[in-house]
Amino acid sequence: xxxxxxxxxxxxxxxxxxxxxxxxxxxxxxxxxxxxxxxxxxxxxxxxxxxxxxxxxxxxxxxxxxxxxxxxxxxxxxxxxxxxxxxxxxxxxxxxxxxxxxxxxxxxxxx
Numbered sequence: 001x002x003x004x005x006x007x008x009x010x011x012x013x014x015x016x017x018x019x020x021x022x023x024x025x026x027x028x029x030x031x032x033x034x035x036x037x038x039x040x041x042x043x044x045x046x047x048x049x050x051x052x053x054x055x056x057x058x059x060x061x062x063x064x065x066x067x068x069x070x071x072x073x074x075x076x077x078x079x080x081x082x083x084x085x086x087x088x089x090x091x092x093x094x095x096x097x098x099x100x101x102x103x104x105x106x107x108x109x110x111x
Contacts, residue, residue: 001111002034002068002080004057005048005097011055019085034059034068034080037110050103058093058111059086 006023014020022032025047035043040056048054061068061080070078097105 001058001092002036002061003040003110004032004034004059004082004086005040005044005054005105006057008053008055008096011057011094014086015088019087021085030083031069032082032086034082036080039077039079040110041105041107044097044105044107048097048105050099052099054097054105056095056097056107057086057091058095059091063090 006020010023011020020032021027026032033043064082067084068080068082071081073079095108097107100106
């Protein structure tokens, strides 16, 4: 499983239209930024700390096929990058990402 964070309203719009094209950063970079279970908490801390109204999308990486590439990023770690739009039916689970008292996100159990 791989994970992507986005504003809840962006995901709701994607469900209504049948396609998610990512956040502004995703569109600028040309791919959807995903993380593994081992990477997502640090990604949230670095890039989304203090942001409210986010949801966590959980996706079976196998469903994305050739559109998913594991590419070197932070510290040489391989991160999953999805090239193309994400279909709502590709998402296995959606969870809210509330904040704790320190502005960090509280994650559900990750698989």
